[in-house]
Amino acid sequence: xxxxxxxxxxxxxxxxxxxxxxxxxxxxxxxxxxxxxxxxxxxxxxxxxxxxxxxxxxxxxxxxxxxxxxxxxxxxxxxxxxxxxxxxxxxxxxxxxxxxxxxxxxxxxxxxxxxxxxxxxxxxxxxxx
Amino acid sequence: xxxxxxxxxxxxxxxxxxxxxxxxxxxxxxxxxxxxxxxxxxxxxxxxxxxxxxxxxxxxxxxxxxxxxxxxxxxxxxxxxxxxxxxxxxxxxxxxxxxxxxxxxxxxxxxxxxxxxxxxxxxxxxxxxxxxxxxxxxxxxxxxxxxxxxxxxxxxxxxxxxxxxxxxxxxxxxxxxxxxxxxxxxxxxxxxxxxxxxxxxxxxxxxxxxxxxxxxxxxxxxxxxxxx
Amino acid sequence: xxxxxxxxxxxxxxxxxxxxxxxxxxxxxxxxxxxxxxxxxxxxxxxxxxxxxxxxxxxxxxxxxxxxxxxxxxxxxxxxxxxxxxxxxxxxxxxxxxxxxxxx
Numbered sequence: 001x002x003x004x005x006x007x008x009x010x011x012x013x014x015x016x017x018x019x020x021x022x023x024x025x026x027x028x029x030x031x032x033x034x035x036x037x038x039x040x041x042x043x044x045x046x047x048x049x050x051x052x053x054x055x056x057x058x059x060x061x062x063x064x065x066x067x068x069x070x071x072x073x074x075x076x077x078x079x080x081x082x083x084x085x086x087x088x089x090x091x092x093x094x095x096x097x098x099x100x101x102x103x104x105x106x107x108x109x110x111x112x113x114x115x116x117x118x119x120x121x122x123x124x125x126x127x128x129x
Numbered sequence: 130x131x132x133x134x135x136x137x138x139x140x141x142x143x144x145x146x147x148x149x150x151x152x153x154x155x156x157x158x159x160x161x162x163x164x165x166x167x168x169x170x171x172x173x174x175x176x177x178x179x180x181x182x183x184x185x186x187x188x189x190x191x192x193x194x195x196x197x198x199x200x201x202x203x204x205x206x207x208x209x210x211x212x213x214x215x216x217x218x219x220x221x222x223x224x225x226x227x228x229x230x231x232x233x234x235x236x237x238x239x240x241x242x243x244x245x246x247x248x249x250x251x252x253x254x255x256x257x258x259x260x261x262x263x264x265x266x267x268x269x270x271x272x273x274x275x276x277x278x279x280x281x282x283x284x285x286x287x288x289x290x291x292x293x294x295x296x297x298x299x300x301x302x303x304x305x306x307x308x309x310x311x312x313x314x315x316x317x318x319x320x321x322x323x324x325x326x327x328x329x330x331x332x333x334x335x336x337x338x339x340x341x342x343x344x345x346x347x348x349x350x351x352x353x354x355x356x357x
Numbered sequence: 358x359x360x361x362x363x364x365x366x367x368x369x370x371x372x373x374x375x376x377x378x379x380x381x382x383x384x385x386x387x388x389x390x391x392x393x394x395x396x397x398x399x400x401x402x403x404x405x406x407x408x409x410x411x412x413x414x415x416x417x418x419x420x421x422x423x424x425x426x427x428x429x430x431x432x433x434x435x436x437x438x439x440x441x442x443x444x445x446x447x448x449x450x451x452x453x454x455x456x457x458x459x460x461x
């Protein structure tokens with residue numbers, strides 16, 4: 001996803017304009033290419049709706065937005081919509097003591113291993129906390 | 130760690146008990162870190178009984194079933210039925226229920242009407258709020274920093290980029306969806322559609338017409354059946 | 358989440374047609390009043406009803422008492438110093454009551 005070439009001082013939060021609060025800034029021409037969602041993105045959307053629904057109420061959509069808004073300008077601009085949301089889901093599940101960091105990290109290692117064993121290349125990078 | 134959950138909500142028929150996750154979306158692309166995270170979180174939530182693979186699959190299917198065709202049907206009804214149009218603008222949720230459309234509890238919906246004097250455009254500058262239950266998932270451009278940042282300050286420039294040119298006598302009204310209301314634009318019915326059926330009318334109402342970045346256009350010959 | 362659209366937990370401070378402005382104050386954490394309308398004058402276009410306060414919901418608090426939500430219309434000319442296109446162009450933003458003050 002295209003990101004500004006340099007870090008600006010425009011969106012620093014803490015009483016000033018926050019990273020997500022972009023109305024009126026200049027981000028260039030609009031790329032109108034259409035993209036299908038990957039299955040993992042649809043599942044992220046599904047889990048978000050289920051976990052914030054009246055039946056579950058693990059947390060609120062507002063909480064998810066708040067977590068996303070705290071990522072900072074660089075991370076905010078360089079990640080896609082669903083990358084932001086799955087990271088927020090993870091963080092709120094930990095914040096609310098539904099899951100622990102350790103079990104998530106352990107399970108991620110298992111998932112990577114499983115797919116590598118099955119012959120799929122898995123990117124080495126981690127998702128920052 | 131189980132593969133069972135991958136089986137249960139696999140969307141492609143004919144999948145057998147292979148070890149490889151044969152989901153079409155994976156293809157040959159390497160698995161990214163966020164995709165790994167999604168599987169890790171989902172599998173943990175299922176193991177702990179917080180979510181089931183069935184309800185996740187049902188939620189995915191629900192969103193897959195939503196498309197702009199739903200919104201187009203509503204617009205077409207409003208175009209042919211003036212009383213329904215009035216009800217739609219006054220209380221969108223109730224009017225949608227008349228057509229069997231339940232928008233759920235996430236947000237309220239509000240319909241804003243284009244007139245010869247006013248053209249409406251919808252944006253969410255703070256995130257990407259969008260009337261998904263009526264239009265399906267938003268296009269990538271709606272969620273982009275470029276659209277979110279420019280539409281409020283340069284709506285006419287954005288509309289020009291989308292191929293919409295408005296006269297100076299038309300005022301542009303931008304709606305920033307900052308709270309729990311989701312907006313859809315009710316475009317003006319083109320004059321050349323006199324006598325058309327609802328299906329024919331719905332066929333010219335695109336997703337972008339209901340965001341405000343397009344106007345319904347009449348092809349040189351009206352379609353005999355609604356395009357699917 | 359929609360909690361009480363159309364209904365009110367307490368009488369709304371403003372009504373449609375009221376001239377208001379958004380105070381130019383800092384947000385403390387999660388906030389749904391965009392930066393570009395802070396310090397700007399507008400007119401109440403509609404009163405939506407009461408909703409739980411997102412600034413509290415974002416931190417696992419119940420967000421009560423519910424806050425009245427308004428649709429506020431701003432002239433583009435008032436919002437952007439260099440807005441040249443369309444003197445009658447407006448922007449409408451949904452703003453919670455604590456983020457509105459009456460114009461003197």
